[in-house]
Amino acid sequence: MTFADREDAGAQLAQRLEDLRGHDVVVLGLTRGGVPVAAKVADALDASLDILVVRKLGAPGQPELAMGAIGEDGVRVVEDDVLSRLAPSAGELAEVEQAERAELDRQRARLREGRPGVRLTGRTAVVIDDGVATGSSARAACQVARVRGAARVVLAVPVVATDVLPVLRHAADEVVYVTASDRFAAISAWYDDFEQVGDDRVTDLLSRRDDRALAGKDAAAGSMTGTRAAMDAEVTVTTGTVALPGHLMVPAGATGVVVFAHGSGSSRASPRNTFVARLLNDAGLGTLLLDLLTEGEEADRANVFDIDLLAERLGGAIEWLRGEPAGGDAVIGLFGASTGAAAALSAAARPGARVAAVVSRGGRPDLAGPRLAEVQAPTLLIVGGLDTEVIELNRQAQAQLRGPNRLDVVPEATHLFEEPGALERVAELARDWFAEYLRR
Structure with a gap:
């Protein structure tokens, strides 16, 4: 035939x-x-x-x-x-x-x-x-x-x-x-x-x-199939003296943009982060996925755990986003995973950051140290139910937060939320949190 x-x-x-x-x-x-x-x-x-x-x-x-x-x-x-x-x-x-x-x-x-x-x-x-x-x-x-x-x-x-x-x-x-x-x-x-x-x-x-x-x-049905995005492109985020690769997706009419900060051993192309980003896009929220370190910097493991450096880069990315037509007037949220969660909270604590909400996925918010008490942005901490050590670290960090906050535990999930339905639950929790707080 x-x-x-x-x-x-x-x-x-x-x-x-x-x-x-x-x-x-x-x-x-x-x-x-x-x-x-x-x-x-x-x-x-x-x-x-x-x-x-x-x-x-x-x-x-x-x-x-x-x-x-x-x-x-x-x-x-x-x-x-x-x-x-x-x-x-x-x-x-x-x-x-x-x-x-x-x-x-x-x-x-x-x-x-x-x-x-x-x-x-x-x-x-x-x-x-x-x-x-x-x-x-x-x-x-x-x-x-x-x-x-x-x-x-x-x-x-x-x-x-x-x-x-x-x-x-x-x-x-x-x-x-x-x-x-x-x-x-x-x-x-x-x-x-x-x-x-x-x-x-x-x-x-x-x-x-x-x-x-x-x-x-x-x-x-309100699908996005026939809708043009205000922005959907690979971008170069300039912060300080470095240029960082990223992907900016802003649906038409979006009022909020979520900037992702991944942890060690991950990248802006992480399937977990891209999965969450797409669900946020479906909900009408913009996303900026980027690497906070250059390839050369990532080779030095000390940089991966340098929360001050990561927070500085994240703050620079927020300022870059505010200078872009697609994100200039958007309300900003931060989504951090692993060490990226500490960087997100540290960046949100900085004076003038104007971060409206933070979500931590399987994160180490405790690494933000004394800056936790300075975070005013509503913060959601999401941890896997089987990730017992990290649950305790999140509870300790939560006790230091002064703004609105919540700790959600996903039952039967491990650190990477690889179990069936676990990552979907993370994405839904993040979507609902950002939908509530990323409004003008």
């Missing part, structure tokens, strides 16, 4: 997904070739359409051979058998990933054109590509959908290599395909017309779905 083109493939695939019609479904096309297929499926199911940007990690000297793939929100998957066979050095692997991550960021900014991602929390995500040969990109895409809170992930493709089906079934809750083959040479061989899909075609397909959504059920 062959397909006339991607639209034909999408029409045939949609027939196998008919049972999803009428459910809370978001169709996600892998850029760029998967988007025309996904658009056809979204039309047939009358579902929301969005994109997932993924990039293959090609082997050094053999770029067509996939060592793995990366996706948005810091997702990364590797092909262990390929890495074992090729044995690339850590430097070679990092060089390839750095180049592909830069291209991923460029492509995301170009294709989204300021559109926020469609909310996935609690919904069924149907991840679609024009075919799967090795599975690296598909696995990365499924992982992104899970990071963004999808309750169920369905991977759907017109054609798939039979030998990768077992690993795909581990990545997705269900795998749907039109045809599978154990004699798989190239995806293009299954199409009469496999013309390359350009950026303009992807943006055109998304715009058409935007227009439909504004007139249909997504607009009525």
Whole structure:
């Protein structure tokens, strides 16, 4: 069997997904070739359409051979058998990933054109590509959908290599395909017309779905599908003498922006922080995710625990944000994790900080020391119920706070909130806290 083109493939695939019609479904096309297929499926199911940007990690000297793939929100998957066979050095692997991550960021900014991602929390995500040969990109895409809170992930493709089906079934809750083959040479061989899909075609397909959504059920339900963001871009935050990379997302009409301060061993692309940020974005709040240290500074572990330095950088980021058109008149909140919680509280305690609310996730607020008594901003401390030592440290810190505060313990959760439903509960608590206090 062959397909006339991607639209034909999408029409045939949609027939196998008919049972999803009428459910809370978001169709996600892998850029760029998967988007025309996904658009056809979204039309047939009358579902929301969005994109997932993924990039293959090609082997050094053999770029067509996939060592793995990366996706948005810091997702990364590797092909262990390929890495074992090729044995690339850590430097070679990092060089390839750095180049592909830069291209991923460029492509995301170009294709989204300021559109926020469609909310996935609690919904069924149907991840679609024009075919799967090795599975690296598909696995990365499924992982992104899970990071963004999808309750169920369905991977759907017109054609798939039979030998990768077992690993795909581990990545997705269900795998749907039109045809599978154990004699798989190239995806293009299954199409009469496999013309390359350009950026303009992807943006055109998304715009058409935007227009439909504004007139249909997504607009009525208050979804952000057809809404442009005031800002959605990679940014460089200048504070003092350093330039820090970040991502600023401000939905149109947002009155508040939450600045994230992550802890040691994490980054602005942390799946946990990006998950929380997306739920805040869905609630109409802006977010600024950034690294408070340069790569060189992070190499010195002393800097990671230098709360004064981190608080100074965070204060500089707040001032930078107030100078930006998208955040200049916004009410500011801070979300800190681990040592980032102490930095957030220390920054909020500084004279003239004008921080409206603080949330600490699995944090070490005790490291803020005597500054805790100077914090006036309403503060929510969230700790996992099984993180007993940190619970006690949070209780001690709470006793020193003078402003409105609350300590919430998430039952059966450990320090990183990796248990099913735990991170969702953290995000909901943070959303409700910020929604209450980040109002003009």
